[in-house]
Amino acid sequence: MRRYLSLWAELLTIAWRRAPHGTAVVLGSSLLSVAASAGAVLALRAVVDGSVHGTLSTALAGAVGAAVCYGANAALQGVIWDATMLLADKTDVELRPRIQRWITTVEGLDHLERSDFLDRLENARMGTWLISISPWQIVNAVRSGLQLGATLLILGSVSPWLLFLLPCAAVPVWFDHRGKRVVAAGEMETAETFRLQRHLFRLASRATSSKDIKVAGAEQEIARRQAAHWQELSRTRQRARLRAAFWRFGGWLVFAGGFIGGLTVVTHQAAHGHGTSGDVVMAVAIASGLRQTVQQAVGSAVGTIGARTAIESYFWLRDYAATDSARTVGTACAPACLRQGIDFENVSYRYPGTDRLALDDVTVHIPAGTVVAIVGEYGSGKTTLVKLLVKFYRPDDGRITVDGMDLARIDTADWRSRTSAAFQDFGRLETTAAEGVGIGDLPYLTDRERITRAVRDADATTLVEGLPMGLDTTLGSGPGGVDLSEGQWQRIALARAAMREDPLVFVLDEPTASLDAPSEQAIFERYMARARRLAGRTGAITVIVSHRFSTVTGADLILVLQQGRLVEAGTHAELETRDRGRYAALYGIQARAYTR
Numbered sequence: 293m294r295r296y297l298s299l300w301a302e303l304l305t306i307a308w309r310r311a312p313h314g315t316a317v318v319l320g321s322s323l324l325s326v327a328a329s330a331g332a333v334l335a336l337r338a339v340v341d342g343s344v345h346g347t348l349s350t351a352l353a354g355a356v357g358a359a360v361c362y363g364a365n366a367a368l369q370g371v372i373w374d375a376t377m378l379l380a381d382k383t384d385v386e387l388r389p390r391i392q393r394w395i396t397t398v399e400g401l402d403h404l405e406r407s408d409f410l411d412r413l414e415n416a417r418m419g420t421w422l423i424s425i426s427p428w429q430i431v432n433a434v435r436s437g438l439q440l441g442a443t444l445l446i447l448g449s450v451s452p453w454l455l456f457l458l459p460c461a462a463v464p465v466w467f468d469h470r471g472k473r474v475v476a477a478g479e480m481e482t483a484e485t486f487r488l489q490r491h492l493f494r495l496a497s498r499a500t501s502s503k504d505i506k507v508a509g510a511e512q513e514i515a516r517r518q519a520a521h522w523q524e525l526s527r528t529r530q531r532a533r534l535r536a537a538f539w540r541f542g543g544w545l546v547f548a549g550g551f552i553g554g555l556t557v558v559t560h561q562a563a564h565g566h567g568t569s570g571d572v573v574m575a576v577a578i579a580s581g582l583r584q585t586v587q588q589a590v591g592s593a594v595g596t597i598g599a600r601t602a603i604e605s606y607f608w609l610r611d612y613a614a615t616d617s618a619r620t621v622g623t624a625c626a627p628a629c630l631r632q633g634i635d636f637e638n639v640s641y642r643y644p645g646t647d648r649l650a651l652d653d654v655t656v657h658i659p660a661g662t663v664v665a666i667v668g669e670y671g672s673g674k675t676t677l678v679k680l681l682v683k684f685y686r687p688d689d690g691r692i693t694v695d696g697m698d699l700a701r702i703d704t705a706d707w708r709s710r711t712s713a714a715f716q717d718f719g720r721l722e723t724t725a726a727e728g729v730g731i732g733d734l735p736y737l738t739d740r741e742r743i744t745r746a747v748r749d750a751d752a753t754t755l756v757e758g759l760p761m762g763l764d765t766t767l768g769s770g771p772g773g774v775d776l777s778e779g780q781w782q783r784i785a786l787a788r789a790a791m792r793e794d795p796l797v798f799v800l801d802e803p804t805a806s807l808d809a810p811s812e813q814a815i816f817e818r819y820m821a822r823a824r825r826l827a828g829r830t831g832a833i834t835v836i837v838s839h840r841f842s843t844v845t846g847a848d849l850i851l852v853l854q855q856g857r858l859v860e861a862g863t864h865a866e867l868e869t870r871d872r873g874r875y876a877a878l879y880g881i882q883a884r885a886y887t888r
């Protein structure tokens with residue numbers, strides 16, 4: 293609860309800082325509306341008693357007072373609503389970038405790869421508005437509570453028995469709370485199923501993935517599975533909503549019982565001369581108004597609890613980002629040049645939530661200034677190894693050293709500023725071609741000369757020259773954009789990776805998977821030449837991950853991975869001739885396939 297209170301206090305402070313007048317208006321209007329609603333019923337009693345006793349001035353004053361109070365109350369409700377929306381907007385403007393920052397500044401990739409983490413990220417991201425509005429729902433609930441208290445004070449002055457309406461009014465609030473928790477638990481329980489059905493829906497409704505589905509004739513099957521998941525989650529959620537409705541109904545039954553009892557008491561008192569007609573009319577007016585007041589209190593409380601899933605996900609993300617930055621102990625600078633190289637010392641890594649090591653006790657020395665190729669079958673751990681190298685993950689066991697210094701001790705941002713990488717699942721940046729390339733080295737985002745050089749290094753000059761506005765062409769399927777083929781997007785990604793001219797590590801993870809054979813050959817020749825240039829300049833290591841053995845024969849060191857283990861390491865000449873070697877076997881199979 294303390295966490296919630298401090299979050300709401302912080303959000304109210306943001307609102308006060310960004311819109312002090314609006315905040316004062318909401319708080320002041322809330323207090324005024326409490327006074328106005330109490331004044332209205334007191335004035336009503338004066339109208340009735342003045343009329344019954346023939347005191348015209350009292351009756352008239354009461355009538356004017358009642359009209360003013362009712363009118364003011366209605367106007368204040370409108371003001372409170374409009375100002376609250378404005379204030380929630382102001383808070384939202386600050387909250388969204390904060391959530392985005394947490395998501396993007398976490399060093400690793402776990403929170404973007406694990407489905408249970410992704411669900412929470414989505415809840416926090418989609419629920420910022422709910423979080424922003426939640427403190428105002430609390431203000432509203434407090435206002436309704438004050439209104440309820442004032443009302444009951446007045447009722448107590450008529451008859452202390454009427455105070456029993458207070459617990460009777462509190463029961464529906466509590467029961468509503470229970471009901472909402474049941475609904476929230478149902479949503480949490482079905483979050484994974486919800487994600488699955490959404491994934492299936494997108495799978496069948498997006499141009500990229502629907503091609504495979506259509507050719508396979510699997511549309512009906514996908515639709516059937518999506519419907520089955522949807523039905524499954526609907527059943528659970530409906531059951532939760534039904535249970536919540538029972539809780540709510542029970543609460544209202546208790547309140548209705550108290551309401552009937554209270555009115556019976558007042559009527560009985562008045563009939564026996566222990567009260568005025570004004571008391572009875574006031575009690576009836578209050579009791580019917582009380583229902584609305586309780587409803588408001590319930591609505592605000594329920595609205596706040598409705599934001600619980602989003603707020604809990606927000607707390608989770610905040611704690612996750614804080615834990616991540618606390619364990620980020622790397623403060624050392626990356627070396628200006630590599631002299632000895634990079635060492636993997638008994639490095640093991642297991643993806644969270646899996647029971648198999650993706651990398652198992654890998655030990656290898658990669659000398660500075662070399663070109664290293666990593667080969668192996670699907671799922672053998674090649675990408676994991678390069679991801680560890682760019683600090684997306686940390687080894688569970690062992691360590692990676694850079695010129696003898698533990699990579700964990702090097703500041704991640706500084707290390708990444710000396711790293712270039714083109715991954716097999718490269719990003720498609722729907723910007724101008726110049727920005728899509730230039731972003732590879734942010735300080736040179738607008739440096740046309742450097743961008744042109746990077747484009748040339750990636751053998752993408754012909755592609756860029758063929759675009760309607762050259763480097764100024766907007767890429768992508770959006771309005772005014774030019775969409776590219778898979779291979780063309782990959783060339784842009786390669787050019788982006790070539791922007792940095794002094795990296796210590798240059799990673800090419802399946803860099804030519806989407807390219808045709810001549811392009812592949814041309815690119816490899818260029819990158820080999822580039823690797824030699826970088827090696828001379830900074831001692832940079834170029835790491836190439838590839839399935840195609842023919843492309844890596846020129847590497848200085850070839851690492852062969854098998855089920856996460858490094859089974860062989862050496863040059864092509866050494867490995868090819870190794871008797872019963874893994875590399876020799878795989879190379880032989882590929883060579884025979886190409887020459888057949």
Ligand SMILES: Nc1ncnc2c1ncn2[C@@H]1O[C@H](COP(=O)(O)OP(=O)(O)OP(=O)(O)O)[C@@H](O)[C@H]1O
Nearest residue numbers: 405643646650668669670671672673674675676677
């Ligand atoms: N994000 C992830 N979460 C859980 N397991 C993963 C994740 N990424 C990879 N793995 C698993 O780790 C192992 C190594 O995967 P990795 O991607 O490193 O292999 P790879 O050799 O690069 O494969 P490929 O040639 O298909 O790209 C595989 O068993 C894979 O299923």
